[in-house]
Amino acid sequence: MCGMFGTMLNLHAPSHAAWLPAALAAMDDVLLDHAHCEKKAASTAMSLLFRYPDHLELQRPLSELAREELAHFELVLRHLDRRGVRFKRQRPSAYAGRLMEAVRPQEPERLLDMLLCMSLIEARSCERMKLLSEALEDDELRSLYKGLLASEARHHTTYVDLARLYFDADVVRVRLEALAAHEASALEREWPATHVRMHT
Ligand SMILES: [Fe+2]
Numbered sequence: 180m181c182g183m184f185g186t187m188l189n190l191h192a193p194s195h196a197a198w199l200p201a202a203l204a205a206m207d208d209v210l211l212d213h214a215h216c217e218k219k220a221a222s223t224a225m226s227l228l229f230r231y232p233d234h235l236e237l238q239r240p241l242s243e244l245a246r247e248e249l250a251h252f253e254l255v256l257r258h259l260d261r262r263g264v265r266f267k268r269q270r271p272s273a274y275a276g277r278l279m280e281a282v283r284p285q286e287p288e289r290l291l292d293m294l295l296c297m298s299l300i301e302a303r304s305c306e307r308m309k310l311l312s313e314a315l316e317d318d319e320l321r322s323l324y325k326g327l328l329a330s331e332a333r334h335h336t337t338y339v340d341l342a343r344l345y346f347d348a349d350v351v352r353v354r355l356e357a358l359a360a361h362e363a364s365a366l367e368r369e370w371p372a373t374h375v376r377m378h379t
């Protein structure tokens with residue numbers, strides 16, 4: 180499901196071929212970054228709830244999504260524990276910041292762009308979790324990523340569906356294509372990366 184570019188995940192380009200081997204060689208770093216990504220995903224969903232309290236249709240789906248991301252966060256923390264890796268502060272990668280530079284400041288375009296950028300972050304996570312789930316030799320990590328990638332694919336769809344509630348299907352489609360191209364370039368500039376992360 181996650182390998183189908185332009186269909187289910189709407190990604191403009193697959194991950195750089197060098198990412199997977201680098202990630203496999205540094206799984207503790209990837210897991211630590213992954214934990215931060217799950218927590219951040221919950222936080223961004225929460226921030227949308229606070230910014231758009233009058234958008235009734237956003238409330239329950241984003242609340243559920245935030246809870247799911249926190250459950251993912253706790254799950255990844257358990258895997259860090261299992262591997263003896265201490266959770267610690269980490270400087271965020273430039274990826275999300277660069278992606279969000281494309282968010283237009285005025286409403287309602289801001290809402291559309293936020294929802295679609297979040298949908299693309301979910302899609303990229305899903306793509307990478309799929310790569311990991313197919314390549315990892317560690318059984319526990321492989322099943323962690325196998326289990327999570329379906330949720331992240333669903334989150335991608337949730338964000339796009341929410342955008343369609345408030346904007347015309349054509350407007351959503353055109354903007355999603357443009358932002359997907361931007362997302363691929365935000366990712367590309369991270370490579371070669373000094374630290375391998377979920378989003379480099
Ligand atoms: Fe998640």
Ligand SMILES: [Fe+2]
Nearest residue numbers: 220301331334
């Ligand atoms: Fe997610």
